[in-house]
Amino acid sequence: MKSLLLLSSLLGLAISDSLPMDEFQAKMKELNDQISSSLISNTDEKAFVDEKISEIEANKTKVESTDGSPIVDDDAGYTGPYAKEFYEGDILLTKEQLSSIVSNPHSKRQAQWTFNYPNNIWKGAPISYYFDRNFPSNKIPSVRAAIKFWESHTCVRFQENGGGRARVRFINGNGCYAMIGKTGGEQVISIGYGCDWIGTIAHEIEHTLGVWHTQARYDRGNYVSINAWNVLPNQLYNFNTQAQSYTNLFGIPYEFGSVMHYAENDFARDRSRSTIVAKNGYERFQHSMSNYLPTFYDIKLINTYYKCYDACPRKFNCQNGGMQDVNNCNRCKCPPGFSGTYCESISTSGCDRYYTIGSTPVTISATAGSNGLYNINYNECALHLKPATKGRRLEVTVTTGAGMSSWNCYGAGVDVRVHSDPAMSGIRICRPNTRFPAIYSDTDRMVLNLFSRINYVSFTFSARMI
Ligand SMILES: *[C@@H]1O[C@H](CO)[C@@H](O)[C@H](O)[C@H]1NC(C)=O
Numbered sequence: 498m499k500s501l502l503l504l505s506s507l508l509g510l511a512i513s514d515s516l517p518m519d520e521f522q523a524k525m526k527e528l529n530d531q532i533s534s535s536l537i538s539n540t541d542e543k544a545f546v547d548e549k550i551s552e553i554e555a556n557k558t559k560v561e562s563t564d565g566s567p568i569v570d571d572d573a574g575y576t577g578p579y580a581k582e583f584y585e586g587d588i589l590l591t592k593e594q595l596s597s598i599v600s601n602p603h604s605k606r607q608a609q610w611t612f613n614y615p616n617n618i619w620k621g622a623p624i625s626y627y628f629d630r631n632f633p634s635n636k637i638p639s640v641r642a643a644i645k646f647w648e649s650h651t652c653v654r655f656q657e658n659g660g661g662r663a664r665v666r667f668i669n670g671n672g673c674y675a676m677i678g679k680t681g682g683e684q685v686i687s688i689g690y691g692c693d694w695i696g697t698i699a700h701e702i703e704h705t706l707g708v709w710h711t712q713a714r715y716d717r718g719n720y721v722s723i724n725a726w727n728v729l730p731n732q733l734y735n736f737n738t739q740a741q742s743y744t745n746l747f748g749i750p751y752e753f754g755s756v757m758h759y760a761e762n763d764f765a766r767d768r769s770r771s772t773i774v775a776k777n778g779y780e781r782f783q784h785s786m787s788n789y790l791p792t793f794y795d796i797k798l799i800n801t802y803y804k805c806y807d808a809c810p811r812k813f814n815c816q817n818g819g820m821q822d823v824n825n826c827n828r829c830k831c832p833p834g835f836s837g838t839y840c841e842s843i844s845t846s847g848c849d850r851y852y853t854i855g856s857t858p859v860t861i862s863a864t865a866g867s868n869g870l871y872n873i874n875y876n877e878c879a880l881h882l883k884p885a886t887k888g889r890r891l892e893v894t895v896t897t898g899a900g901m902s903s904w905n906c907y908g909a910g911v912d913v914r915v916h917s918d919p920a921m922s923g924i925r926i927c928r929p930n931t932r933f934p935a936i937y938s939d940t941d942r943m944v945l946n947l948f949s950r951i952n953y954v955s956f957t958f959s960a961r962m963i
Pocket residue numbers: 549552553556780781783934
């Protein structure tokens with residue numbers, strides 16, 4: 498067996514030649530000390546982070562309740578889908594990966610997307626997987642839905658009980674975790690307590706496809722600072738970065754809303770405060786890190802990484818951030834709010850709607866989901882807003898709302914897509930009973946993408962051209 502599982506004693510797996518637990522912990526401590534000294538000792542960074550944190554705290558006091566009910570912190574008690582024992586929270590490293598990271602945390606062979614590339618990707622045959630004998634049957638539909646998500650958006654294929662030596666075993670482990678890329682032999686994906694929703698499972702599968710975390714990109718310093726002083730002291734190694742020399746970003750932009758990005762307070766000592774702070778110019782994405790499903794760019798990364806586009810002989814020139822559909826080369830896959838073969842039109846199918854907005858504020862109401870709904874997949878409705886005068890921008894505020902309130906929008910919410918690039922995820926609002934500061938589009942277009950899989954969410958927006 499070329500690569501070996503760590504923590505096999507913890508997982509109770511009968512794998513020979515794995516790293517003993519004490520040796521693993523010693524290596525993690527060594528790594529933690531290295532990261533700790535580089536992050537904690539940076540006094541300039543501390544001054545910046547402290548200032549930003551007080552700004553974030555001050556801004557929180559400006560958020561009003563729309564219905565008089567108290568603004569609850571949905572996050573209280575929720576620790577996120579991470580198991581604390583693992584590298585970056587949910588990554589089970591091979592012995593080879595771990596030793597390369599520990600021996601030189603900021604250089605060496607580790608790579609965000611490309612460790613051992615292309616030998617670490619699953620090529621030529623469907624990814625064989627099976628459910629552990631003790632895997633709870635009520636979680637199986639969510640796992641199959643996450644697999645179907647990746648199959649429907651990429652050329653990656655899976656086969657349940659496909660046999661073979663290299664395969665994935667879904668286990669009901671202690672938390673949610675996976676290994677990076679194809680390691681050879683059998684490798685696990687743990688869907689433990691609190692992990693069995695489609696976004697988390699799709700995240701763990703993306704690790705298995707070979708992808709590291711977004712905030713571990715070597716360029717993360719342009720977008721975020723780490724509030725190391727609020728990170729649990731023995732968890733600082735989770736904020737390591739990958740080396741540029743061995744990383745291929747495949748042209749994918751840094752996206753706060755990537756499903757591979759940590760949430761803003763992961764690994765916090767005080768979970769009411771952030772561990773990741775958006776840099777100047779990106780403050781509006783402070784509360785929109787991570788996501789409820791893989792984004793367009795998460796999908797594009799896999800399609801590029803797995804050379805899915807090679808199967809399409811004729812390149813399609815998709816518009817408005819669309820990308821060629823690798824499962825049907827004669828059309829494009831469109832971001833929310835767009836449709837047509839080339840994504841050239843505005844979508845009005847299903848509950849999608851289109852508005853032209855003038856200078857006088859207009860009221861727009863919309864709902865996604867329904868009372869009592871409990872689905873694995875999300876219902877989505879895209880409201881496409883255009884200013885009456887080309888080239889002008891849009892201002893949107895939430896005036897009232899009702900329905901599901903959930904940590905990081907895993908149940909329901911709205912993604913306010915503000916970028917000039919329609920493929921980029923935007924600003925998420927997960928608490929319909931709160932009134933947030935106005936949101937502005939970067940260009941003459943904005944898409945409000947409502948989504949729900951648990952109950953419903955409804956919002957009333959006030960929109961105007963500015
Ligand atoms: C605080 O709110 C103001 C006004 O909405 C905004 O300009 C600023 O970027 C916010 N700061 C942070 C850190 O969120």
